[in-house]
Amino acid sequence: MSALPDINDDLYIPQMGRIVETYPMTQREKYFRLELDRPLGHRPGQFVMVSIPGVGEAAISISCGPRDDSVLEMVVRHAGNVTGAMHRLEAGNYLGIRGPFGSGFHLEEFEGRDVLFVAGGLGLVPLRSLITPIMRHHERYGRIRLISGARTPAETLFRDELKAWNALPNVEVIELVDRTDQLPWDGEVGLVTAPIARLDLDPARTLVALCGPPVMYKFVLMELGMHHRIPREQIFVDLERRMKCGVGKCGHCQINSLYCCKDGPVFRYSTVAALPEALA
Ligand SMILES: Cc1cc2nc3c(=O)[nH]c(=O)nc-3n(C[C@H](O)[C@H](O)[C@H](O)COP(=O)(O)OP(=O)(O)OC[C@H]3O[C@@H](n4cnc5c(N)ncnc54)[C@H](O)[C@@H]3O)c2cc1C
Ligand code: FES
Numbered sequence: 001m002s003a004l005p006d007i008n009d010d011l012y013i014p015q016m017g018r019i020v021e022t023y024p025m026t027q028r029e030k031y032f033r034l035e036l037d038r039p040l041g042h043r044p045g046q047f048v049m050v051s052i053p054g055v056g057e058a059a060i061s062i063s064c065g066p067r068d069d070s071v072l073e074m075v076v077r078h079a080g081n082v083t084g085a086m087h088r089l090e091a092g093n094y095l096g097i098r099g100p101f102g103s104g105f106h107l108e109e110f111e112g113r114d115v116l117f118v119a120g121g122l123g124l125v126p127l128r129s130l131i132t133p134i135m136r137h138h139e140r141y142g143r144i145r146l147i148s149g150a151r152t153p154a155e156t157l158f159r160d161e162l163k164a165w166n167a168l169p170n171v172e173v174i175e176l177v178d179r180t181d182q183l184p185w186d187g188e189v190g191l192v193t194a195p196i197a198r199l200d201l202d203p204a205r206t207l208v209a210l211c212g213p214p215v216m217y218k219f220v221l222m223e224l225g226m227h228h229r230i231p232r233e234q235i236f237v238d239l240e241r242r243m244k245c246g247v248g249k250c251g252h253c254q255i256n257s258l259y260c261c262k263d264g265p266v267f268r269y270s271t272v273a274a275l276p277e278a279l280a
Helices: 081-087 121-136 159-166 214-228
Strands: 015-024 029-036 047-052 056-061 071-077 094-101 114-120 144-150 171-177 206-211 235-238 266-268
Touching (some): 029 081, 029 094, 047 071, 047 081, 056 071, 056 094, 071 081, 071 121, 114 121, 114 214, 121 144, 121 159, 121 206, 121 235, 159 171, 206 214, 214 235
Parallel strands (some): 206 235
Antiparallel strands (some): 015 094, 029 071, 047 056, 047 094, 235 266
C-alpha cells in the first residue's frame, strides 16, 4: 500500500472560530475577535482562509501578534460575497478558519535592529501582527518608526494604538491622510511617501516592512533607495494576490515562479525586485 502524503490537517480542514467581539471600525471595515478551538501558532504576516458554509472562503490576514491562547484578530473590508456575509455576523456566530498560511516575518530577525514600518490603508492590518510584538518589547529594538496613511480621517484604523505606540520612548509614529474630511485631524496631510526623505535612517541597521495598495510600493521603494540606500534584502514587502487553495496547488496566486500563498505573502524585496509581475 502506498504511503499517504504528509498532510497537515489544519491547512485543509477548517476549525470553527466563535466570534467573541465584532464592531465596525470604518464604513467599510469591521473588526473581529475570535476564540478558536486551538491556538493558531502563527508567525506575524501569515494569513488564514475564512469560510462561511454555503457562501465561500476568503484569505484574511491575521492582525494580532503571535500568542499562546486561542484568540484570532482580523479586520475585514466589505468587498463581495464572503466579506459581505462576514459583515452581517455578530458575536456568538461561528466562522471556519484554515491555516495559518504563508511565510510571514521572522520576529527574531528584527531584534536589535532599527525598524521602519510603512502601512497604507488596510496594510496596517497585517503589519499590526508584527508591530504589536515589537512595540510590546520595544526595548529590545533600536529606533522604531511607523508611517501609517489612510485616505481620510474617517478611514483610519487603530488610532488609539497608534497614539499609544507613539508615546513609547524609542518610537515615532507618523500618521497621514491624503485629504481631510469632517472629522478633526491632528496628523499630517499627504501621501505615506512624503515623510520618508526626512527620516534619519541608518541603512546598515534598518529593516523595513511595507504593506499597502499596489501603487504605494513603487514610490516607497523609490524613496527608500534614493534617499537612504537601504539594501533590498533588508526590505520586506507584503504582497496580496487572489487565492483559492492557500497551499500552492491551484496556481491562482502565482507571481512568475513564486506562489504568494506559500512563498509569501511576505517577500524580501531582493527576491521579487526582478519579477515583472510582482510589484506591477
Ligand atoms: C494574503 C491575503 C490577505 C488578505 N487579508 C485581508 C484582510 O486582512 N482583510 C480584508 O478585508 N481583505 C483581505 N484580503 C482580500 C480578501 O481576500 C478579498 O477581498 C476577499 O477574498 C474577497 O472575497 P469576497 O468573497 O468577499 O469577494 P468576491 O465576491 O470574491 O469579489 C468581490 C470583488 O473583489 C475582487 N477581489 C476578490 N478577491 C480579491 C483580491 N484578493 N484582491 C483584489 N480584489 C479582489 C473581485 O474581483 C470582485 O470585484 C486578503 C487577501 C490576501 C490574498
Ligand atoms: S492559492 Fe492556490 S496556489 Fe496559491
